[in-house]
Amino acid sequence: MKMKKVVALGAAVGVALAGLGLALPANAEPVSNGYVLVGSDTLQDSTNALLNGTSVGGAPVRVTSAGTSLGSFDAFGSTAIQTKTGGAYFGRPAGSGAGVTALRASITGNTYTGNAAVPARVITGQVDIARSSSGAGSNANTNGLLAYVPYGRDAVAYAYNGTNSDLAALTTAQLKQIYESNTPVTIGSTVVKPRIPQSSSGTRSFFLSAIGVTTLGTTVGDSTANTTPENDASILGADEIIPFSAASWVAQANGVTGVNTIAAASAVNVKLGSPNGVAPFTGTGTSLVPNSTFYNAAPFGRDTYLVVEYARINSSDAKYDANLANLLDPSKTQSLTNTGTFASTTGAVKRKFGFLAPSSTTIIRAYATL
Amino acid sequence: MFRKNIVRAAAVGVVVVALVAGSAVAAHAADTVPPTVGSKGPYYIGDAGDGSIIPAGTELDFDYALIGMPSADPADIEAVFPGTPDGETVRTFISPRGSEHTPAQWTAWADSAFKTGTKDVIYPAVTLGAQILGNQSTVRAGGNFSIGFAFMKNNNLNLADGDVYFTYITVQPNGKWTFATPDGSGPVDPEPSADSFDVNLEAVTTSAPDGALSLVAPASNTATIGNPALVDGLSTSTGSLGDFSVVDERFQTHPGWTLTTTVTQFTNAADSSKIINASQLGVAPKLVEPNAAVTLANPQVAGSATYPSVFAQTGDTAAAGTAKFNADLKFVSPVNMPAGTYTSKLTLTLASK
Known part of the structure; x- marks a missing residue:
């Protein structure tokens, strides 16, 4: 009988270790010190460069906010990501639609399921900006709770x-x-x-x-x-x-x-x-x-967007966040949405990544409900 | 009520001072940031949006995107800060004035980069808010700082030979800030030709109780310390005191004597508020001719010298006769002091034992 108990204990330990092993890859991606971007694969390389620092535009450029660095999480990689310190591990948003869905869950507190490998998780406050290579489409709404801010063409x-x-x-x-x-x-x-x-x-x-x-x-x-x-x-x-x-x-x-x-x-x-x-x-x-x-030219040219909760960039709203608003203000030389051409602008970096100035700088609101 | 006000003022003394400084900046922004001293070269501030030079006296937002430039000439808009082969990394920084060459004393900093494919730097970030490492909140609280960048090596531990470029800034408690604009005349190291100073010597003697004990002053009562050179980033000047003598003919009593050096603080000839402590003067006594009766004191080292100090002395054994002296002088200017002429007075006092 004693022998059987020992064997059973060994088996249990083995399972626990295997579980740890599965969780480890998620730790390889550091958490962000500030705002978090997820979503589009198309935009990820340029936002990665802007947030991590790059000289491809001809001068060193790094987008920061309020004295902190930001984090941009790729569309593909490990199945789960942890974006902020102490936050939940949740399914990696793989693409524009998933990024917007994750942003909505981050706002509402509803659970989010990024992929079948990761259970649904509450991710309140874990996503600030969704990268989107497509527009609001049929979700556009003049009173929408999300804002699609043009990023590049x-x-x-x-x-x-x-x-x-x-x-x-x-x-x-x-x-x-x-x-x-x-x-x-x-x-x-x-x-x-x-x-x-x-x-x-x-x-x-x-x-x-x-x-x-x-x-x-x-x-x-x-x-x-x-x-x-x-x-x-x-x-x-x-x-x-x-x-x-x-x-x-x-x-x-x-x-x-x-x-x-x-x-x-x-x-x-x-x-x-x-x-x-x-x-x-x-x-x-x-x-x-x-x-x-x-x-x-139509039909293949498209504006791409960074999507954010509208209230956070609306100066008349209690949730207004001036730092986030500045980050998405194209008139700021080193904002994410700037389209300048001088070497030390973020626009110069984005050109190297194949993006031109968007056809419009007008914010598109979408999603009357989240 | 009056007492209460006094107590409050004492408790927040630093803040009160900073606010007064801030008011001054707003009223006279162009001339309240003193000229930068110690930068490898001019450090102009340009708009990150188009490279246009920011005019002197402009009050800037803490997070406004700015870049550093080596020239204010629009024709040189693509000029680089030249690096050296030993440079491995680049960092931008904000530091207390005088600590620009000491990374461990920087207040806030950020990693930057070389111009692609070179060891040079172009358009380093001057944005205060972009210095995200260290303690940015200290800068936001206001005060006098330097902002610049450094060529670095040894995993950001040490400065590379490319050195450090920076400019003085004054930050108000609300984050608004102003900066010192280079005059464009070239390097602002403290090594202009006028970087020398005069030393007046006073020969003070005491009456000889039995026979002759006297001090013979140098031929000139002015010693010039010049030939400035940068040593470890600090302006270092050297000179000679000039020959002088102690004559002790008290061969009967030979009680001995002590020669003592005192030095007053150095004052900038153009701005009496700029003062350098006497400890920055090193004095190395030496005998021009050997004299077995005389014991020279150890040199006073520039930077840590203390005065009064013994220059030389004799004991109660035998009169030294004529002892002929000189001294090597070495003056090291603190990095945060403006270039110019500084004057002081060195006094040698001869006293019988």
């Missing part, structure tokens, strides 16, 4: 893996056909294999809207409940295409991002297409510059 093109020019300049109509069809679409001699980023991706929702697709065709790989990351050139097989942020492509090619998927061995034949024959960028090598003609 991006455009969505598509990346393709091919050795000929069949997929180099697809039209909007061709893209719509490719993503709606239930049978394979052939362009030139190439049978196109469409792919799509995960469902919370702002790039996904914007792209489908831009080409007029509401229901994906059955030929689209990973069309439902997938976890395909956006802006990852390394995942494309031969003749596959996927929506891709032009800004992200420019940033990766320029070598200013932490990870460069374009340079991956598997991406040697991956290129950025020119929708309707308009190239998303000019320049070559590591000196790419956004092509304003493509960025400014």
Whole structure:
């Protein structure tokens, strides 16, 4: 009998250690000393650079607030993140939609579920800003409780893996056909294999809207409940295409991002297409510059946003936070939303990451209820 | 009621002083921040938005985004602060005035960076609010500081040869601040040609009780300490006192004597409020000719000298006859004192034992 008890105890200890082992990776990401950003993959590289400090714009620039550093959490990585000291570990918001959902939960106190691997958690006050590569869409509301503050101008093109020019300049109509069809679409001699980023991706929702697709065709790989990351050139097989942020492509090619998927061995034949024959960028090598003609034109040009609780940037509200408001004030030289061109502005940094000035600086309010 | 007011004033004395200083800044912002001393070179302040030079006397917000620039000439807008090969990192900082070269004494700081691909620095942040490490709240409370950046090495422990650039600032308790604008004439190290001072010597003698004991003063009653050079970032000047003699012909009684040095504090010739303590003068006594009866005192070291101090003495053994002396002088200016001419008086007093 004694022997059995010992064995049982050993087993119990083993389980407990295994549990600790699972929790450890989340600790590798430090907590923020100040405001917290989550959400869009498209915006993450530029906000990471701005908050951690960078010289890519030609001068050292680091965005701080009220004497503290800030934290920007990637869209992909460990399944759980802890954003502030003592805060809950919660599912990593993977993309624009998830980021806004997490921000809403942070405001309301409702539980948030980032992914199936992490239980729903109360995350009150754990998220301050959501990165969003898509606009408010149907959630826009003049009395909305959230504010979409324009961050920068991006455009969505598509990346393709091919050795000929069949997929180099697809039209909007061709893209719509490719993503709606239930049978394979052939362009030139190439049978196109469409792919799509995960469902919370702002790039996904914007792209489908831009080409007029509401229901994906059955030929689209990973069309439902997938976890395909956006802006990852390394995942494309031969003749596959996927929506891709032009800004992200420019940033990766320029070598200013932490990870460069374009340079991956598997991406040697991956290129950025020119929708309707308009190239998303000019320049070559590591000196790419956004092509304003493509960025400014419909349907592929888009403004991107930082989303925040409106009350916190409304000076007449009791929840008004002047520091947060300054952080999102484009007239401030080193705010997150500045679009200047001088080397020591945040705008100069964002240009290196492929973002131009947004088409408007007007805040869009959204979500009448949270 | 009057008593109560007095008590309150005493309890918050520091704050009261700071407020008075703040009022002065608002009224005379351009001339209340003294010229910067000790920076490797001029440190102009520009707008981070476009690089335009901020005019002297401008009152700035604590979090307004600003950059440092080595030149005020718009044609030099892309000029860099030149670094040196030993530079490994760059930090911006706010420090007490006089502590710019001592990172351990900085009040607040932040990591910065070289210009990409070089060891030079361009547009370092001068934004007060961006100095997020250390104790920024001390700066926000107001006072006199320096803001600048340093080329560093040894994991931010020590300064690299690129040295430190900074400018004096005065921060009000509400966070508003003003700064000293360089005159643009080049380095502001305390080493202009006028960096010397005069020493008047007074030869004081006592009456010889039995025979002749006398002190013969130098040919000139002014000793100039010049040739300033930067040693460890401090202006260091050297000179010689000049030959002088003690003549003791009391061969019968030979009671001995003591020669004592006293030094008054150094006063800036242009601004009598600028005073350097006498402890900054080092005096190293020496015999011009050997004299076995004379014992020289240990040198007084610049920076820690104490006066009065014994220069030399003899014992009750034998009269020394004529003992011919001189002294090496070394003056180290504190880093926070403006360049200029400082005067003092050194007195040698001969007394019989």
